[in-house]
Amino acid sequence: MAAPNLDVVGIGNAIVDVLAQADDSFITAEKINKGTMSLIDEARARSLYERMNASMEASGGSAANTIAGIASLGGKAAYIGKVADDALGKVFAHDLRATGVHYATKPLSGGPATARCLILVTPDAQRTMSTFLGASAEFQPGDIDENLIADAQVTYLEGYLFDRPQAKDAFRQAGEIAHKAGRKVSLTLSDPFCVDRHRDDFRSLIKGHVDILFANEAEICSLYQTKDFDEAAAAVWAEADIGVLTRSEKGATVITAKEQISISASPVAKVIDTTGAGDLFAAGFLYGFTHGQNLEKSAKLGALCAAEIISHFGARPETKLKDLAAKAGLV
Amino acid sequence: MAAPNLDVVGIGNAIVDVLAQADDSFITAEKINKGTMSLIDEARARSLYERMNASMEASGGSAANTIAGIASLGGKAAYIGKVADDALGKVFAHDLRATGVHYATKPLSGGPATARCLILVTPDAQRTMSTFLGASAEFQPGDIDENLIADAQVTYLEGYLFDRPQAKDAFRQAGEIAHKAGRKVSLTLSDPFCVDRHRDDFRSLIKGHVDILFANEAEICSLYQTKDFDEAAAAVWAEADIGVLTRSEKGATVITAKEQISISASPVAKVIDTTGAGDLFAAGFLYGFTHGQNLEKSAKLGALCAAEIISHFGARPETKLKDLAAKAGLV
Numbered sequence: 001m002a003a004p005n006l007d008v009v010g011i012g013n014a015i016v017d018v019l020a021q022a023d024d025s026f027i028t029a030e031k032i033n034k035g036t037m038s039l040i041d042e043a044r045a046r047s048l049y050e051r052m053n054a055s056m057e058a059s060g061g062s063a064a065n066t067i068a069g070i071a072s073l074g075g076k077a078a079y080i081g082k083v084a085d086d087a088l089g090k091v092f093a094h095d096l097r098a099t100g101v102h103y104a105t106k107p108l109s110g111g112p113a114t115a116r117c118l119i120l121v122t123p124d125a126q127r128t129m130s131t132f133l134g135a136s137a138e139f140q141p142g143d144i145d146e147n148l149i150a151d152a153q154v155t156y157l158e159g160y161l162f163d164r165p166q167a168k169d170a171f172r173q174a175g176e177i178a179h180k181a182g183r184k185v186s187l188t189l190s191d192p193f194c195v196d197r198h199r200d201d202f203r204s205l206i207k208g209h210v211d212i213l214f215a216n217e218a219e220i221c222s223l224y225q226t227k228d229f230d231e232a233a234a235a236v237w238a239e240a241d242i243g244v245l246t247r248s249e250k251g252a253t254v255i256t257a258k259e260q261i262s263i264s265a266s267p268v269a270k271v272i273d274t275t276g277a278g279d280l281f282a283a284g285f286l287y288g289f290t291h292g293q294n295l296e297k298s299a300k301l302g303a304l305c306a307a308e309i310i311s312h313f314g315a316r317p318e319t320k321l322k323d324l325a326a327k328a329g330l331v
Numbered sequence: 332m333a334a335p336n337l338d339v340v341g342i343g344n345a346i347v348d349v350l351a352q353a354d355d356s357f358i359t360a361e362k363i364n365k366g367t368m369s370l371i372d373e374a375r376a377r378s379l380y381e382r383m384n385a386s387m388e389a390s391g392g393s394a395a396n397t398i399a400g401i402a403s404l405g406g407k408a409a410y411i412g413k414v415a416d417d418a419l420g421k422v423f424a425h426d427l428r429a430t431g432v433h434y435a436t437k438p439l440s441g442g443p444a445t446a447r448c449l450i451l452v453t454p455d456a457q458r459t460m461s462t463f464l465g466a467s468a469e470f471q472p473g474d475i476d477e478n479l480i481a482d483a484q485v486t487y488l489e490g491y492l493f494d495r496p497q498a499k500d501a502f503r504q505a506g507e508i509a510h511k512a513g514r515k516v517s518l519t520l521s522d523p524f525c526v527d528r529h530r531d532d533f534r535s536l537i538k539g540h541v542d543i544l545f546a547n548e549a550e551i552c553s554l555y556q557t558k559d560f561d562e563a564a565a566a567v568w569a570e571a572d573i574g575v576l577t578r579s580e581k582g583a584t585v586i587t588a589k590e591q592i593s594i595s596a597s598p599v600a601k602v603i604d605t606t607g608a609g610d611l612f613a614a615g616f617l618y619g620f621t622h623g624q625n626l627e628k629s630a631k632l633g634a635l636c637a638a639e640i641i642s643h644f645g646a647r648p649e650t651k652l653k654d655l656a657a658k659a660g661l662v
Binding site: 049095098312313318 | 430
């Protein structure tokens with residue numbers, strides 16, 4: 001088997017974020033579930049945007065944020081995800097390529113617009129997301145580049161993609177290609193409501209195809225339908241080789257059949273916006289994992305990257321993570 | 332004469348900012364004048380963007396930033412400036428209206444795209460701007476809403492607009508309408524190179540029409556062709572009633588025929604990006620001035636607003652300036 005040329009290839013919804021500050025009363029009045037991701041259609045996206053505060057636009061997408069983070073750490077990374085052939089699609093492609101990521105998925109012509117996620121950041125720094133999937137939902141098995149997957153140590157899948165049946169097929173296909181090539185498959189659960197919408201599919205994908213599972217407390221508890229984190233954590237390693245469970249300010253726990261390692265969160269002077277925290281934790285962990293680090297050091301690198309992203313507005317790093325990691329002695 | 336319903340109406344180039352971090356070596360390689368604003372055409376905008384780092388998009392425009400700042404302070408403000416009827420134009424209009432600004436300039440159809448400013452932020456937090464004027468340069472005297480100008484205590488003009496002859500006429504026209512209605516006219520010089528391109532026009536506009544002049548050290552020295560700040564400062568009050576001269580970390584000086592007041596800069600934990608510093612100083616000063624504050628308190632409010640804007644990426648406030656000003660005892 002040839003040595004892989006890539007560290008990680010990510011597959012996800014290619015989304016541009018529209019970030020604005022909002023009061024809790026606005027979230028309540030708009031009847032949105034605070035702290036989660038809701039799917040909305042184009043008309044709702046337009047009317048919600050009209051009522052939102054002044055915003056800033058930045059490339060996002062959960063797996064794309066992770067992949068950009070891996071590139072910022074100096075890793076070799078690629079991304080697969082669908083934008084439209086429009087202004088926001090060009091912004092998305094520019095921002096990913098500019099970080100050094102290989103990105104060559106063909107943009108959609110004549111269909112829905114590039115996906116956007118309206119992100120409301122409340123004074124407590126929590127983010128509440130309303131996503132119009134647009135072109136990203138037109139992602140199909142034909143968009144999977146088999147060579148990229150066979151060439152990457154880890155294929156990283158975003159749970160959000162499960163909201164479209166065609167994307168589920170693409171996921172299973174990617175998992176099979178990766179394993180056939182002797183590579184690892186990783187999945188992030190993305191959101192407790194997303195888990196709730198697709199619990200059985202997730203369980204069957206994890207059992208059959210996933211080596212490294214990322215989830216936060218709410219997601220893993222939703223997957224195993226329990227309120228007890230320890231109970232949910234114990235269920236993980238029976239189904240995935242490695243469970244990486246993030247717990248916000250409580251740090252993170254990595255679970256395998258052999259060990260359970262807990263690390264604390266990296267300190268942050270002031271939490272500004274938690275958008276991308278989980279995505280960047282995954283970036284740090286996967287960079288460490290694909291560069292021969294042990295689980296503890298990989299998790300610490302994850303915590304460091306998460307701390308950078310929550311210290312400012314937006315879900316892509318503002319500081320070169322490679323320099324930050326070197327300063328912290330983690331690479 | 333009826334009491335004005337508006338505090339300030341601003342006229343300027345309606346621009347969306349594309350902000351990215353850059354090393355000094357990139358600025359040098361691209362042969363751009365660090366710390367200044369250069370005009371570029373659409374082809375250059377495209378090729379420079381391709382080589383830039385991953386970016387974030389946010390509404391900008393010097394006078395528009397000032398007007399958004401005045402609205403964030405709780406002031407009644409309006410804006411006149413031209414976007415195209417395209418995606419970025421909609422973003423610009425949304426962000427301004429969302430802050431509570433009255434904005435009703437008709438978008439341009441079938442002409443150039445909405446203006447964008449490629450802003451490179453170097454590790455020293457300085458910003459270097461390359462602007463494609465696009466639709467904003469199609470601004471004409473017919474776009475001036477006479478009622479708005481007659482209805483505002485202060486009409487605020489952005490020097491950058493001087494790069495188009497038609498806009499110069501619109502400026503003079505706005506100045507005449509304002510004075511006829513018994514209102515004040517204010518101008519910001521915007522950029523030392525802009526001053527250099529239009530020195531005589533600026534001098535004649537200031538003498539004939541300007542009551543409150545904003546400039547930083549480089550701009551006022553360029554206007555009076557001297558290297559000595561004190562010499563330049565002394566020349567100001569002979570031509571404008573009030574000169575407001577900003578000096579970065581050295582604070583600011585306000586000069587009239589009767590007095591000269593110097594204030595220090597507001598403290599900032601870490602300067603992240605100086606984009607919008609002058610614009611937000613003007614916002615604070617004009618809010619104070621139109622709310623019966625003396626020159627010193629108005630300047631201190633300017634310094635406070637400038638400090639907020641340089642503490643994060645981007646040229647629009649992330650914190651409600653009204654709350655900030657109240658906390659500092661300045662309103």
